[in-house]
Amino acid sequence: MKPPTELENAVAAENNPVAGIDQTKGDFQYKVDHYAFDAGTGLSEDTIRYISSVKKEEPWILEFRLKALKTFLDKPMPTHWATKDLENIDFQKIRYYLSQGQKPKRTWDEVPDDIKKTFERLGIPEQERKFLAGVEAQFDSEAAYSNIKDIVAKQGVIFVNSTEGLREHPEIFRKFFGKVIPTGDNKFSALNSAVFSGGSFIYVPKGVKVAQPLQAYFRINAENFGQFERTLIIADEGAEVVYMEGCTAPKFSTSTLHSAVVELVALKGAKIQYITVQNWANNVFNLVTKRGIAHEDAEIKWIDCNIGSRLTMKYPGVVLKGERARGEVLSIALANDGQHQDTGAKMIHAANNTTSNIIAKSISVGQGRSTYRGVVHIPKHLKGCKNNTECDALLINTNSRTDTYPAISVRGDKNATQHEASVSKVSEDMIFYMQSRGLTEAQAMSLAVNGFINDLAREFPMEYSVELKRLIDLEMEGSVG
Amino acid sequence: MSQLEIKDLHISIGEKSIVKGFNLTIKPGEVHAIMGPNGTGKSTLAKAIAGHPDYTITQGDVLLDGKSVLAMEPDERARSGLFLAFQYPSEIPGVSIANFLRAAVQARLAEGEELDATGYYKRLYAKMDMLKIDRKFTSRAVNDGFSGGEKKRCEILQLAMLEPKVALMDETDSGLDIDALRIVAEGINAIRAGAKPPGILLITHYQRLLDYIVPDFVHVMYAGRIVKSGDKTLALELEAKGYDWVKQEFAAATA
Numbered sequence: 254m255k256p257p258t259e260l261e262n263a264v265a266a267e268n269n270p271v272a273g274i275d276q277t278k279g280d281f282q283y284k285v286d287h288y289a290f291d292a293g294t295g296l297s298e299d300t301i302r303y304i305s306s307v308k309k310e311e312p313w314i315l316e317f318r319l320k321a322l323k324t325f326l327d328k329p330m331p332t333h334w335a336t337k338d339l340e341n342i343d344f345q346k347i348r349y350y351l352s353q354g355q356k357p358k359r360t361w362d363e364v365p366d367d368i369k370k371t372f373e374r375l376g377i378p379e380q381e382r383k384f385l386a387g388v389e390a391q392f393d394s395e396a397a398y399s400n401i402k403d404i405v406a407k408q409g410v411i412f413v414n415s416t417e418g419l420r421e422h423p424e425i426f427r428k429f430f431g432k433v434i435p436t437g438d439n440k441f442s443a444l445n446s447a448v449f450s451g452g453s454f455i456y457v458p459k460g461v462k463v464a465q466p467l468q469a470y471f472r473i474n475a476e477n478f479g480q481f482e483r484t485l486i487i488a489d490e491g492a493e494v495v496y497m498e499g500c501t502a503p504k505f506s507t508s509t510l511h512s513a514v515v516e517l518v519a520l521k522g523a524k525i526q527y528i529t530v531q532n533w534a535n536n537v538f539n540l541v542t543k544r545g546i547a548h549e550d551a552e553i554k555w556i557d558c559n560i561g562s563r564l565t566m567k568y569p570g571v572v573l574k575g576e577r578a579r580g581e582v583l584s585i586a587l588a589n590d591g592q593h594q595d596t597g598a599k600m601i602h603a604a605n606n607t608t609s610n611i612i613a614k615s616i617s618v619g620q621g622r623s624t625y626r627g628v629v630h631i632p633k634h635l636k637g638c639k640n641n642t643e644c645d646a647l648l649i650n651t652n653s654r655t656d657t658y659p660a661i662s663v664r665g666d667k668n669a670t671q672h673e674a675s676v677s678k679v680s681e682d683m684i685f686y687m688q689s690r691g692l693t694e695a696q697a698m699s700l701a702v703n704g705f706i707n708d709l710a711r712e713f714p715m716e717y718s719v720e721l722k723r724l725i726d727l728e729m730e731g732s733v734g
Numbered sequence: 735m736s737q738l739e740i741k742d743l744h745i746s747i748g749e750k751s752i753v754k755g756f757n758l759t760i761k762p763g764e765v766h767a768i769m770g771p772n773g774t775g776k777s778t779l780a781k782a783i784a785g786h787p788d789y790t791i792t793q794g795d796v797l798l799d800g801k802s803v804l805a806m807e808p809d810e811r812a813r814s815g816l817f818l819a820f821q822y823p824s825e826i827p828g829v830s831i832a833n834f835l836r837a838a839v840q841a842r843l844a845e846g847e848e849l850d851a852t853g854y855y856k857r858l859y860a861k862m863d864m865l866k867i868d869r870k871f872t873s874r875a876v877n878d879g880f881s882g883g884e885k886k887r888c889e890i891l892q893l894a895m896l897e898p899k900v901a902l903m904d905e906t907d908s909g910l911d912i913d914a915l916r917i918v919a920e921g922i923n924a925i926r927a928g929a930k931p932p933g934i935l936l937i938t939h940y941q942r943l944l945d946y947i948v949p950d951f952v953h954v955m956y957a958g959r960i961v962k963s964g965d966k967t968l969a970l971e972l973e974a975k976g977y978d979w980v981k982q983e984f985a986a987a988t989a
Contacts (some may be wrong), residue, residue, distance in 0.1 A: 638915075681787065686824035687786050688808040688839040689817075690892060701835055704828030704875065 292350035304350045321436045321446030328440040349448045366480040418454025433516035441540040445514040452482030457492040468494040483517040488523035497528040524552045533562035548587030549575030559586045570599030573607035580609040588621030597626035606637035617653035629661040636667035644674045656697045699729035736899035744793035752778045760933035761770030761881045767936045767979040770955035771977040780902040783925035784818035821891040826876040861894040865921045890921040900933045907943040919946030965983030
């Protein structure tokens with residue numbers, strides 16, 4: 254076979270593997286009026302007992318939930334450092350559990366038609382779905398469809414929803430659950446610990462390298478419904494896994510709350526990559542706690558992309574617990590009118606010769622506001638630790654606001670850190686230049702934004718960078734008056 | 735007939751009137767050089783015709799194929815066949831020349847029509863060969879960190895790819911050394927010798943560009959309008975006598 258020509262290569266780069274996906278179908282509205290289980294609105298001990306009984310949980314889990322509720326109620330809102338907008342969440346108006354009551358399905362035929370329709374609306378052709386390794390779609394609280402590809406299961410990989418994980422693999426689950434992010438870590442991790450349902454539980458056995466990324470789609474569906482998924486991923490020694498989640502949410506008139514907890518454990522020499530591309534409706538409070546522990550020679554990489562929502566507060570973190578552990582956060586945030594993206598990263602160095610890398614890019618459009626908040630901690634007694642932090646902000650039109658709060662505490666003289674920050678603007682001249690080539694104002698802004706994040710977007714798997722580009726195009730279309 | 739007619743054009747920035755009654759018609763394939771001292775409104779003319787928001791057209795009209803472009807957005811003007819080669823092209827970090835041009839070509843297609851990637855790259859590579867541009871060039875981000883010469887070559891490549899009806903070339907020679915100037919001029923000449931040569935308005939301060947691109951007409955602009963027109967010999971005359979001669983004639987005529 255002769256090598257491809259230059260021309261063929263260029264063309265191949267154009268044609269991405271997901272070209273068959275109808276990218277216009279991401280914006281969907283979906284009516285659901287037949288929930289079998291509904292915890293009603295409001296939060297109390299009764300709510301939690303209801304959730305726990307519907308899920309037929311072990312007594313220790315109920316205990317765990319009730320204790321978490323108390324912690325949640327005791328903790329003040331973190332408004333002494335975070336935005337006052339948090340005070341606008343009315344916890345008594347939120348619906349904490351809603352489920353159609355079906356068990357997770359393993360084969361496509363068993364999936365109800367209306368759920369299949371939702372998949373169609375997500376724009377994924379059936380052909381394409383079959384190639385996805387173990388699609389785990391959260392249909393509101395419960396996973397409606399869960400398919401582990403044979404090859405993954407044969408490798409001994411456990412990939413189930415968290416309810417099933419608790420039920421069928423309590424010995425592994427319990428050992429790691431709530432250890433990376435304790436209930437009392439913050440007010441919202443406590444809330445999640447009290448009312449969690451859904452989310453994924455993944456265990457990759459020693460030395461197993463999962464070839465295909467495991468995927469999940471999350472959505473917020475019902476009005477006033479909060480989604481509180483709980484994900485726990487454990488990569489045993491030398492194991493490797495990539496997990497991807499995508500979120501879409503239809504627009505509703507009242508505020509909704511999404512408060513997830515994601516815990517990753519990478520044991521000695523393991524690698525975990527966790528990729529998120531989300532597009533929440535602009536009335537969603539998205540308050541998520543994500544953290545991983547990297548043991549000796551292990552690597553954890555968060556790729557986090559935040560578009561939409563009313564307020565997002567999310568700072569994926571890595572605790573570098575073992576020598577030579579590596580942590581990385583690549584983050585993209587886009588704040589449009591009325592949105593506040595308060596995002597960043599945490600790197601806690603706790604062993605010698607650990608390295609961390611943070612690259613955060615934010616885009617503020619119109620009245621949108623972006624905040625970078627980062628913590629890098631390297632204590633004095635360690636040596637050979639390195640951190641690199643880069644924060645770049647792009648402002649589109651004069652009302653945009655961006656703030657950077659990098660808290661880097663590097664003690665001792667045997668460690669190194671470097672920090673770079675930049676703020677740039679899409680200038681009128683730049684837009685005019687592009688318009689003079691025939692691009693509309695929206696296309697020009699979209700291209701400028703895509704260029705700004707280009708080096709980071711290249712780190713994404715192809716279908717996610719395509720999705721990201723599409724989302725940015727949509728955002729920019731909406732922002733031109 | 736693809737022609738550009740500029741009729742009694744008056745342009746101001748804010749309250750300040752810059753161009754005062756400019757008239758010119760450019761037919762397809764013609765090269766019109768506009769010369770004149772600094773501050774006479776040459777660049778203003780080019781940017782205003784392209785639709786830059788800082789400039790206000792207070793009087794007159796600009797017609798492309800008999801249709802006024804003044805109510806159009808800059809991108810509409812571009813899609814109808816106007817092209818402005820910038821004196822100072824903007825940098826677009828992270829966007830490769832190939833992707834930028836692809837977006838520009840795509841923008842010219844009808845709604846729902848998809849760009850044929852194979853055809854696009856074939857055409858791009860053919861144009862690059864014609865302009866003697868290295869293949870690696872188009873994978874670089876648009877103008878990002880480019881030398882003066884590279885920026886101008888990037889403009890010429892865009893001109894070649896977008897095949898406008900009329901090209902306004904604003905001080906294309908500025909900031910170029912003699913080698914870069916020759917390369918850029920060769921590019922323009924190649925486009926001029928092509929199947930569908932655009933009408934070209936060549937704005938320049940110095941005569942030296944016209945050694946390489948021989949114009950069909952030379953116009954001298956002063957105080958916001960054309961004060962003298964002729965053929966290429968006028969450029970040589972200006973080179974020998976300088977602009978003072980024009981200024982004196984203008985003063986005598988308006989006295």
